[in-house]
Amino acid sequence: MRIAVPNKGRLHQPTIDLLERAGLHLIDGADRKLYAETVDPDVTVLFARAADIPEYVADGAASVGITGFDQARESGTDLVDLLDLGFGRCRLVLAAPEDGNIECVEDLAGGTVATEFPEIARSYFAETSVSPTIAEVSGATELTPHVDIADAIIDITSTGTTLRMNRLATIEEVMESSVRLFARPDTAEDQKVNQIQTAIQSVLAADGKRYLMMNVPHEQLEDVRSVIPGLGGPTVMDIAGQDALAVHAVVDEGDVFETISKLREQGASDILVTEIERLVA
Ligand SMILES: Nc1ncnc2c1ncn2[C@@H]1O[C@H](COP(=O)(O)OP(=O)(O)OP(=O)(O)O)[C@@H](O)[C@H]1O
Ligand SMILES: O=P(O)(O)OC[C@H]1O[C@H](OP(=O)(O)OP(=O)(O)O)[C@H](O)[C@@H]1O
Numbered sequence: 001m002r003i004a005v006p007n008k009g010r011l012h013q014p015t016i017d018l019l020e021r022a023g024l025h026l027i028d029g030a031d032r033k034l035y036a037e038t039v040d041p042d043v044t045v046l047f048a049r050a051a052d053i054p055e056y057v058a059d060g061a062a063s064v065g066i067t068g069f070d071q072a073r074e075s076g077t078d079l080v081d082l083l084d085l086g087f088g089r090c091r092l093v094l095a096a097p098e099d100g101n102i103e104c105v106e107d108l109a110g111g112t113v114a115t116e117f118p119e120i121a122r123s124y125f126a127e128t129s130v131s132p133t134i135a136e137v138s139g140a141t142e143l144t145p146h147v148d149i150a151d152a153i154i155d156i157t158s159t160g161t162t163l164r165m166n167r168l169a170t171i172e173e174v175m176e177s178s179v180r181l182f183a184r185p186d187t188a189e190d191q192k193v194n195q196i197q198t199a200i201q202s203v204l205a206a207d208g209k210r211y212l213m214m215n216v217p218h219e220q221l222e223d224v225r226s227v228i229p230g231l232g233g234p235t236v237m238d239i240a241g242q243d244a245l246a247v248h249a250v251v252d253e254g255d256v257f258e259t260i261s262k263l264r265e266q267g268a269s270d271i272l273v274t275e276i277e278r279l280v281a
């Protein structure tokens with residue numbers, strides 16, 4: 001089966017890193033190659049433009065694809081969104097010059113809106129009382145209101161820097177986006193698709209988690225247990241020939257510092273903190 005992933009740009013490397021962490025190591029994914037084999041002989045990675053990936057999946061060229069939710073919406077394809085991969089978080093917004101006369105959506109009656117996302121723009125305006133002309137552009141959208149190509153834009157923003165630099169103010173949010181794992185409705189339940197989904201999910205589940213291991217005297221177990229945060233209880237094991245118990249627990253990274261002090265106060269010793277590669281529920 002084939003997985004379509006972004007061939008360049010900001011989504012490329014995080015996607016490859018995630019696949020690698022999920023155990024799907026690429027074999028010879030050299031620059032400019034259009035595909036790469038993986039350690040799983042049944043899985044090939046196809047490199048494609050982020051905007052083309054939904055079509056690749058919908059047409060069957062790939063069984064699953066990884067790209068922005070905005071791209072899936074724009075393509076109009078019927079895909080199932082299996083997992084939110086947590087990166088490529090951004091918003092599509094309607095924005096216009098800060099000091100101009102467009103202050104609300106209604107001010108766009110008879111106007112023009114430039115965007116790289118004409119389909120999203122059309123469906124957005126279908127829900128409003130105005131239907132401005134949509135001018136499709138393929139980059140530098142933020143410039144268009146300043147050169148009389150458009151009155152406003154619909155474009156991606158994340159930190160807001162580009163909008164500010166171009167003296168544009170947000171009028172309304174159109175949609176939120178992040179990178180997702182997509183499949184076709186008819187393959188979303190396939191065993192191999194499921195296997196890939198589980199592998200990636202296990203990486204996401206391990207993100208920001210640490211594994212704590214420690215020795216605890218029998219009589220201190222309840223005190224130690226009481227200071228371990230989180231819902232899942234720790235795993236407790238007898239150590240052969242010793243009075244102490246081995247206690248293991250998964251803890252949020254942010255809680256590790258405080259938890260260690262508390263554990264020591266409660267009598268835990270030989271505390272070991274390790275990273276977790278994957279967490280399969
Ligand atoms: N500033 C951003 N912050 C977070 N995510 C973004 C940002 N810009 C784009 N994205 C996400 O990345 C996807 C791909 O963006 P885009 O097609 O612009 O690729 P790119 O990585 O910028 O490469 P290029 O524009 O050179 O083709 C977008 O559809 C969106 O989901
Ligand atoms: O709110 P910000 O953090 O400034 O991000 C928003 C910018 O990021 C993207 O451009 P990108 O950097 O991908 O350049 P591109 O126009 O070449 O795609 C997007 O098209 C915006 O222009």
Ligand SMILES: [Mg+2]
Pocket residue numbers: 009
């Ligand atoms: Mg870009």
